[in-house]
Amino acid sequence: MRKNQWRVAVMFLAPYGILFGIFILLPVLYGFFISLHKWHILAPRPEFIGLRNYKLALADDLFRIAFVRTLFFVAMVVPVGNALSLLLAVGLNQNYRGTTFYKVAFYMPVVMSVAVIAILWTWIYSAEFGLLNYYLSQAAAFGHNLAPSVFPATLKPQWLNSPATAMPAIALMSIWWGAGGNMLIYFAGLKNIPRELLEAAEMDGATPWRRFWTVSWPLLRPTTLFCLVMSVIASFQVFGQTYILTGGGPYYSTLTIILYMYQQGFGLYQLGYASAVGYLLFAALLVFTLIQFKLLAVKQ
């Protein structure tokens, strides 16, 4: 590149580069620096302790619990959420009437903030006054009249108050919340598939099912990779849902890594320890992302 091209390039990059440097790069590096210290927010001087925070976090059974619970969440949300997004996108791609309405309807939750969504769903999940349990107990009562031995008279599961159901309930809510986002990306991916390929397959007598699996699905691979990587990262960072709905309970069953980090950093003001937890999550995410690239990347 010629010299003044460099100058132009730098000038174009500068506005973003400076902000990126100040607000993302520096805090990230500073966070690593903090993680090497024992640092209560009110302490006059942080004490350098090397990698001790990392050692403590790895030995901390709550950190391990948080990690496992987060994995559980990811394992529910990523496959089901992506399958649902793809299904919705395929449906929207059929050129039915009124798809614009459905596009907007499915996308609507994505636009809402997590606080709104979470509070909305507390009223759906509430055991005593919740919408979900209202219909469940109506259904149970109906069944009970027909076959009293099979159906209970009332059915009111404590969705968010029982360790067995709390995390799946939060996962369900998150899937509903996020499905619209990936739906649009899959939809764009489907629109990018050359029509002539699909038509050729149709001429050869392929069923719609066959057309999808042998033409659309392989060509969607870059889209799938993108959606998977992004949703794995986003789901590992789940925070708002558990923070608002359960606060990590009951009995740590919805304690997620970012929530644990937040509790350490802001409830307990252990800045060094919280930063170390954040960096451990970063390391785990890096590994997961690399694995996905390895497995799914399109060979050039």
Next chain:
Amino acid sequence: MSRRGALILLILGALCLICGCGQKRASHKNGVVHLEFWNGFSGPDGTTMERIVREFNKLHPDIQVRMQIIPWGTYYDKVTLGLAFGGSPDVFVVHADRLPEYADRSALYDMDELIRSDSISAADFMPRPWNAGNWKGVQYAIPLDCHPIGLYYNTKLFEKAGIVDDAGRAKPPTNLAEFVDAAQKLTIDSNGDGAPEQWGYVFTWFRTNYYTYLSQFGGDLFTADGRKPALNSPQAQDSLDLMRDFIYNRRFAPSPEGQDAWIGFLTGKVAMALEGIYMLSSMESQEDLHFAGAPCPVFGKKPGAWANSHMLVMPADSDPVKREAAWKFIKYLSDNSLKWAEGGQVPVRRDILESPEFKKLTVQHEFSKQLPYINYMPSSISLNQALPFFDAAVEAVLCNIKPASEALAEADRRIGEVMSRQ
């Protein structure tokens, strides 16, 4: 918020700093001292406090107090950041159980000198609330109030169940036997489906309920020297088992329902609850609720009730002119704590407690009978770190997730680990 939104906010913030919004406000202009007063009174108590502050400002033209209410949920984050990085208020409120954290790290002003040179003294206050403002022999705070929990009971349901005294008025239980008897009579399952329509008792806030039971059984969260956790004790186990018993064996309390529990009491579906005096205004605004207050029944070996206080404090590095003004303001709040008590608090000044005006506040007066033996959570810089484990253990037991012995041993171990990390 999206990353871009955050960036825009940050840029605006930076511009604001450059333009001088961050400059320290002139503290005393034209002989008027301006004070910043922070607290978390975001409920009806905020209105009461605002009225008191307004009256103070009217009476003291040379001191103008500006009150900022920050909901408790984010209050301590803001106060801590202010104390750590500048921008702290001139007078603020901390709860008694959070005071050691700030006092131990030299963030609060030592009030001993001010108290000595003034007419105010420890003898004017009830000893327990006063001592809650003390850390390692230094007085850092003046208690504004005390908010113990006590027994709220629905008088209408009591009368209907025939739990009355000789005059035919609802009679609150005072000990375990009376309590169990009343709670069982008040639990009514009229259609016999196993899910009572009316419950005798409900656990609302686990922390305050359990700490009351625990204290009455003679247990505590930490050992007496405050160096180790003490939850792995027979007292801790017995008291938690008793609470569990109310739900799963005696079945006069519903299994925990989180947010719905207190609503149950407000709507008359539950006859008794142990809650803080600060709940008073939420009950008074509830139509058709006939209730009264009484000291907590004695479930264990001795009377006891969880309590906390709003403590008035100043930052360590305040300027002398402001400090003098702030001291006047603190004394004014203390002198006028009867007005504050009307909104649902127990005053801690002896003269106010003995005044006939206070005795007219019946619920506050009932709850204040507990002042000689109320139980503050232990004074410790580790308390705030230990409480999440304490809460989780109680939750696990009352939700029938783990037996008390296991949950308490686990909490004890984790608290020990956190304390050794300090």
